[in-house]
Amino acid sequence: MATTQTKTLSRIMNLPAIVLLFIWMIVPLTMTIYYSFQRYNLLNPSRRGFNGWFNYEFFITDPAFFAAIGNTLLLVTGVLAITIIGGVLLGLLLNQAILGRGIVRILFISPFFIMPTVSALIWKNMLMNPIYGIFAHISEFFGVPPTDFFAVIPLLSIVIIVAWQWLPFATLILLTALQSLDQEQQEAADMDGAGIFSKFYYITLPHMSRAITVVILIETIFLLSIFAEILVTTNGGPGTASTNLTYMVYNRALLQYDIGGASAGGVIAVILANIVAIFLIRSVGKNLEA
């Protein structure tokens, strides 16, 4: 009897969270889908009505759309490549007996705590500025003309900034995974005469594979929605050279007031993210059973 009571009680206790999250996600998402089939521009709100697939057609046939999809993928894969490879190497390095490891760890983790607008502006003004930036001074020192980063390589510049923010995350997670590596297994491999590289390939890397998967999936979720870094550095330009899907939808909604078109873009972004989410849920779900 007590159990039945507790069961009911626990349902009630869980209810507020479930209701809130339901309202937060399902209701707006339904509204987005509804708007995506409506002709609705805030500049001309009286002209509303069912619009069929027009918003989707208009959004997808916009030349900016393919640029945005391409940029989104480049941004995600570029940052992932840098942070995973860098994270594995740095994790291995920080796992060694280093003097003052605590302080070194703090130095490495710090960029992760910097708010996106601040880190983007530090890089834009103080490092990448073609006249006053540190990089310009360094290239002048070597007699190379300085690069105007955001005009010449806008997307790559944003990749560098975002990678700087996320490398600490990857390093920290992969280091944590490394620290649980079985020492005896390593020693056994030593006895059998395994070299550094074969030990890394056959023991360390398989041990880290799970953590690497988690890093990839979590970063992907966040990287698909990169916004502030683009807003304060390039505004998506020049042209559409650094516009990603998130920025394109923002541009449609809050700069062009095209509610219908922005909603269609939002639905497309949700579909893309869901493909990633399915994989993430699977890999985290396995852990829940273990």
Add this chain to the structure above:
Amino acid sequence: MARKITIQHQLGFTLLAWFLGLLMFFPIFWMILTSFKTEIDAIASPPLVVFSVTLENYIEVLSRSNYLKFFSNSVIIAGGSTLLALVVAIPSAWAMAFSPTRHTKNVLMWMLSTKMMPPVGVLVPIYLSLKYMGLLDTRFGLTIIMMLINLPIIIWMLYTYFKEIPSEILEASRMDGAKLWQEIIFVLLPMALPGIASTMLLNIILAWNEAFWTLNLTAANAATLTAFIASYSSPEGLFWAKLSAASTMAIAPILILGWFSQKQLVTGLTFGAVK
């Protein structure tokens, strides 16, 4: 002989790690350094490492430009959303950790999946709803949004910590006639305090640095430090020393909190998948 090589290795690794660590930290260091320069020194060529230290940027930022208002917006929104979320999340995590039903796992997964939703997918309706309710650019509106964004992470983290507490202790208190609220407040919370503290810390960090919703849903009134700093991106805002002073003050509290919570961060950010 073998020992000598190890010491050499250790020295080599130490030097390399320190070099790379300083390189990673350099942009932050440079910003802090710039915040103590005059505007002219800040753009000197070649860059100045030795200069006369001035506090004028801090004084000017603090006295002008409503800096304190943005700062208090950040504190109220990050702190308020965290507390609100805890009020909702503690009962929920309690229910799922100590009296799980066959749906619990699916509910947890569904909660996690809401976090996967890209914010642009709901930008339009959220923006319009807040506008019609008169909550656009208000601290209350943003606090609620921020609480909802991070609620899944908070519930997950608390759930992970609560799972480690033996349920017998809670049952014993129930036997002794403790009411449910007494069981939660006097038995569960004190035991889970370290977990709750690190959950709070992570949430404050995430809310403080959140940029998508703060940039899109606020203007002059409820803007947080994230949005305030973004206003320096306009070309006429090329005051590097002042930007650096404002940024340094904006990141300092979170940087320090972050240093203290880096270990718990791993569990929190990976939903317990990496420990």
